[in-house]
Amino acid sequence: MVIDDSRAMRMILKRIVAKLNFEAVEAGDGQEALDLLSTMTEVPELALIDWNMPNMNGLEFVTKVRAEPRLREMTLVMVTTESEQSQIVRALAAGAHEYVIKPFTEGAMIEKLALLGLVPTGANS
C-alpha cells in the first residue's frame, strides 16, 4: 500500500514495489488508506507512508494501524521529508518499522526494504 498525497510520489513508489513483485494499492491520505483497509479482506504486507498529508497525516495513520489488531502484521515504512531526529524517533515510537527520507533513490529504497526482509535475494542487482 502506497499512501501519499502526491500522485507523482505514489507513482514512483508503485514503480519500485512493482519491481519487487508487490501489487500496490494507493491512497491519498491516512483516512483514505484506513477506509480502503476496512474493505480489504487481505491485509497488505507493506505500507509506504508519507507524513504530511491532508485529512489524516502519516503519524496518525501509523498510530491507528498499531491500535488495530487486524492490521498488526503490516510493515510500516515512513517515506517523508521530515528528517529531524525528533520526528524519526516519534514515528518509530508510534510503530513505524523503518524511515526513508525524501529524496531517495530506487536503490536506497530497495535496500531499506531488504533490511525488512521484503526483497527477494538479488532484486537490487
Place this chain on the structure above:
Amino acid sequence: MSVETVVTEDDLAEMVEQVWASYLDPEGVSPLIPTADADQPTEVHSTVSITGTWHGHLVYASSMQAARKAAGAFLAMELDEVGQEDISDVLGELANIVGGNVKAMLPAGCFLSLPTVVLAPQTASYYPAAERISGLWGVWDGEPISISMWQSTKTGDNA
C-alpha cells in the same frame, strides 16, 4: 536569527543535486547547471511555507518546458502526454522535498505547509512582508529553474 547562517546556497545546491539524482536525472546525464542569474524568467512556481520558530517560504520556479520535463521524468511519461495536473503535482512534490530538507536545517519547532502550485510567473505571486534571502539559479537542458528562500520580515507572518 538569520537563516542565511543556517541554510546556505551550498546547502540548497546539495539538496537539489540529490533531487536530480533521485528523480529528474538518475542517469546523471542532464544536471542542473548553475547560472547565478537571479533575474532569469520563470513561468510556473511552487511554494511551501515554513512556520513556527522561523517564518518564510521555499519557492521552486521554472519555465513551463522545464516543468513539463520534470513531470515527464518523475511520472515516466512522454512530454506530449504531460498535462497541467501532472505538472502541478510534480512541482508541488519538488517544493515539498526541498522545503522539508530546508526545514530540517532550521531551528527546531518549524512546520511545513502543503505545497501551493501556480502555473504563472513568479511575479504573479507576491510574498508580502517577505524578502528573498537565498537562492539557486540554473538551467536544465537550457531551461531556467530557480529555488529560492524567502524570509518573512514580520514575526508571526504565516502567509
